[in-house]
Amino acid sequence: MAKHYFIVTYGCQMNVHESEKIAGILRAKGYSSCDAQEEADIIVFNTCCIRENAENHAYGNIGALKKLKRARRDLIIAVGGCMTQQAGAAEKLRKKFPFVDIIFGTHNLEELGKFIDEKAGGRKKVVEISDERDDLGDDEDISYRTSYPNAWVNIMYGCNNFCSYCIVPYVRGRERSRRPEKIIAEVNSLLDAGYKEITLLGQNVNSYGNDMGKAFTFPALLSDICKRKEKFRLRFMTSNPKDFGEELVRTIAENEQVCNLVHLPVQAGSDRILRLMNRKYTAGEYLKKVELLKKHVPDCQLTSDIMVGFPTETEEDFQATLRLVKEAGFSTAFTFVYSPRSGTKAAAMEGQIPEEVKKDRIMRLVELVNSQTREISKGYLGKTTEILCEDYDKKKGLYLGRDEYGRMGYFKSESNLIGQFVNLKITDASGVSLYGEVQKPNTKEERI
Ligand code: 5AD
Ligand code: SF4
Numbered sequence: 001m002a003k004h005y006f007i008v009t010y011g012c013q014m015n016v017h018e019s020e021k022i023a024g025i026l027r028a029k030g031y032s033s034c035d036a037q038e039e040a041d042i043i044v045f046n047t048c049c050i051r052e053n054a055e056n057h058a059y060g061n062i063g064a065l066k067k068l069k070r071a072r073r074d075l076i077i078a079v080g081g082c083m084t085q086q087a088g089a090a091e092k093l094r095k096k097f098p099f100v101d102i103i104f105g106t107h108n109l110e111e112l113g114k115f116i117d118e119k120a121g122g123r124k125k126v127v128e129i130s131d132e133r134d135d136l137g138d139d140e141d142i143s144y145r146t147s148y149p150n151a152w153v154n155i156m157y158g159c160n161n162f163c164s165y166c167i168v169p170y171v172r173g174r175e176r177s178r179r180p181e182k183i184i185a186e187v188n189s190l191l192d193a194g195y196k197e198i199t200l201l202g203q204n205v206n207s208y209g210n211d212m213g214k215a216f217t218f219p220a221l222l223s224d225i226c227k228r229k230e231k232f233r234l235r236f237m238t239s240n241p242k243d244f245g246e247e248l249v250r251t252i253a254e255n256e257q258v259c260n261l262v263h264l265p266v267q268a269g270s271d272r273i274l275r276l277m278n279r280k281y282t283a284g285e286y287l288k289k290v291e292l293l294k295k296h297v298p299d300c301q302l303t304s305d306i307m308v309g310f311p312t313e314t315e316e317d318f319q320a321t322l323r324l325v326k327e328a329g330f331s332t333a334f335t336f337v338y339s340p341r342s343g344t345k346a347a348a349m350e351g352q353i354p355e356e357v358k359k360d361r362i363m364r365l366v367e368l369v370n371s372q373t374r375e376i377s378k379g380y381l382g383k384t385t386e387i388l389c390e391d392y393d394k395k396k397g398l399y400l401g402r403d404e405y406g407r408m409g410y411f412k413s414e415s416n417l418i419g420q421f422v423n424l425k426i427t428d429a430s431g432v433s434l435y436g437e438v439q440k441p442n443t444k445e446e447r448i
């Protein structure tokens with residue numbers, strides 16, 4: 001009988017992409033996907049630990065499987081991802097969830113197939129958490145993807161920055177760049193297969209190549225990928241402002257394929273807080289980089305990650321964040337309440353901020369960000385924007401896709417346009433989403 005897998009993914013795009021790798025491993029072992037946990041022969045949790053609530057979600061959902069496991073002894077439950085890689089986490093998981101069969105760390109993902117064999121061969125429980133991987137995952141063969149016409153491509157792993165609040169450097173290890181020729185080969189094969197949007201992934205893409213003697217930089221990588229002349233979009237995340245510079249800005253300006261949307265996490269607007277966060281730039285320096293970007297790429301939009309409630313943050317510090325959000329003119333932003341992560345410097349700092357103060361600040365921040373998003377939406381009304389059609393929303397009965405700036409646009413179509421670029425004349429743009437009508441190619445319309 002056919003065996004089925006079910007993967008539960010938490011966290012960032014890196015994890016979503018790694019779940020594709022997990023799916024590829026499981027498919028190679030003869031499993032196919034299914035729509036419900038109850039139908040699965042193996043359930044894999046790909047976890048995140050960047051904030052406490054991401055962990056709590058995973059804990060809750062893993063715990064809820066106890067019953068299912070009791071009823072079905074042959075069900076395999078595996079837990080991997082960032083949560084398992086934290087100091088002491090494997091032991092904690094083992095105690096809390098004795099029914100989990102396989103616990104694997106971020107550096108052990110490629111071995112999942114082997115762990116399943118070991119389990120089938122009678123090993124009672126597999127717990128494998130390596131400290132660091134010695135190979136780069138350079139030869140990774142992504143045999144299965146779930147996001148056509150978009151594809152993610154890892155260009156580097158890990159992070160060396162040790163921002164004082166962040167657990168990532170502890171659970172993902174030091175920066176390791178993939179060889180440029182491997183990345184370019186992967187991108188080329190995706191474009192050959194008809195993918196239309198490539199997103200390059202790394203915790204800090206600007207330091208790409210630093211571990212290879214700087215022989216190859218991130219802008220050089222972008223330029224090389226853009227030698228392909230067919231129409232496609234190239235995105236990247238995440239850029240760290242401290243290393244964001246003129247060469248990259250020029251590369252964005254010169255290559256049509258590189259989207260004019262930059263995700264540049266600022267985190268805070270107060271220099272004192274930025275220093276405590278170990279971000280290595282001031283608010284003024286950040287805004288200078290924004291200015292540089294806008295000078296070279298005038299139609300560029302900017303998004304960001306912003307945090308409230310970092311230890312010792314005062315109302316005045318928070319006001320500086322609000323000012324910066326306005327000055328930088330973010331089109332949208334991911335907003336977070338600071339969450340102490342055990343083992344990081346900030347978790348041990350004095351002056352942790354009470355929950356109700358954090359809540360009040362996040363509400364005010366979200367309101368400001370949303371008002372800026374709405375304002376930019378209004379600018380879309382009556383104009384035409386190019387959408388890459390990604391999917392069909394059954395509930396709405398509409399096709400959908402994003403424009404260059406990441407805005408979701410919905411529209412009616414008789415034919416299936418998934419994987420095609422479509423010009424959309426926007427008729428409704430009240431919130432974050434756009435609604436419009438498909439325009440014939442070459443219609444002369446005012447463009448966004
Ligand atoms: N608490 C809250 N937000 C965090 N981030 C990283 N660590 C924490 C934390 N401990 C946010 C940052 C980062 C994004 C991916 O998650 O804003 O840019
Ligand atoms: Fe975390 Fe800072 Fe590295 Fe981003 S750059 S992953 S916030 S330590």
